Amino acid sequence: MSLISVSRPGRITQRPNSGSIRIELASSEDWQALSELEKASFSGDRISARSWRSFLANASATITVARDASSRIVGAAVVLERANTCVTRLYSIAIAPHARGRGLSAALLADATQRMRDAGATVMRLETRLDNFAAQHLFERGGFVQRGRKSSYYEDGEDALLYQKPLGDLGSADETVPGDPT
Numbered sequence: 682m683s684l685i686s687v688s689r690p691g692r693i694t695q696r697p698n699s700g701s702i703r704i705e706l707a708s709s710e711d712w713q714a715l716s717e718l719e720k721a722s723f724s725g726d727r728i729s730a731r732s733w734r735s736f737l738a739n740a741s742a743t744i745t746v747a748r749d750a751s752s753r754i755v756g757a758a759v760v761l762e763r764a765n766t767c768v769t770r771l772y773s774i775a776i777a778p779h780a781r782g783r784g785l786s787a788a789l790l791a792d793a794t795q796r797m798r799d800a801g802a803t804v805m806r807l808e809t810r811l812d813n814f815a816a817q818h819l820f821e822r823g824g825f826v827q828r829g830r831k832s833s834y835y836e837d838g839e840d841a842l843l844y845q846k847p848l849g850d851l852g853s854a855d856e857t858v859p860g861d862p863t
């Protein structure tokens with residue numbers, strides 16, 4: 682049984698014994714908490730505090746956060762849009778270590794893709810590390826397909842796998858979170 686249901690973009694509700702989690706757009710004050718999440722989630726290729734402030738001030742970056750019942754950020758996703766293209770890029774997604782294993786990343790991913798679909802985007806692309814099996818599983822389960830590989834893409838020399846997903850009607854068919862009652 683899943684602990685999470687997705688009712689509409691921007692909101693998820695967890696079943697009672699896990700406390701409630703909400704997904705919403707980040708605010709400009711969130712840069713410090715986002716930096717902390719980044720430090721806890723990535724050992725290299727991190728988004729700096731300065732970059733977080735810049736993303737938060739930039740209309741072409743959509744940053745969504747998952748907050749717990751105390752409004753603490755337990756997850757975040759960053760999507761970048763480019764002018765004159767319907768292709769968007771999932772730049773980052775991370776869940777705080779203590780909040781992993783509950784399907785929050787799938788909910789954040791579904792929310793981010795729905796927001797981009799609503800904004801008129803037709804494709805979402807992303808890169809992930811070749812050795813990041815949890816992320817690959819998350820993206821493949823979310824309907825992303827591999828479209829290539831870039832060698833030595835990351836700071837430590839690891840390759841990147843490139844994924845993409847169409848955001849049209851066909852792209853939404855596999856976005857239900859496990860156990861979603863709808």
Ligand SMILES: CC(C)(COP(=O)(O)OP(=O)(O)OC[C@H]1O[C@@H](n2cnc3c(N)ncnc32)[C@H](O)[C@@H]1OP(=O)(O)O)[C@@H](O)C(=O)NCCC(=O)NCCS
Nearest residue numbers: 722774775776781782783784785786809814815816818819
């Ligand atoms: C990747 C990440 C966002 C997933 O967060 P999460 O929601 O807690 O993920 P879960 O633990 O629920 O796992 C997601 C899925 O991957 C599976 N999974 C977890 N670890 C796995 C592994 N080592 N190999 C294969 N699958 C794995 C889970 O079983 C789950 O599958 P399911 O949805 O079919 O049940 C989280 O691990 C994270 O923040 N990692 C650090 C940052 C990062 O790597 N971000 C991605 C960058 S592209």
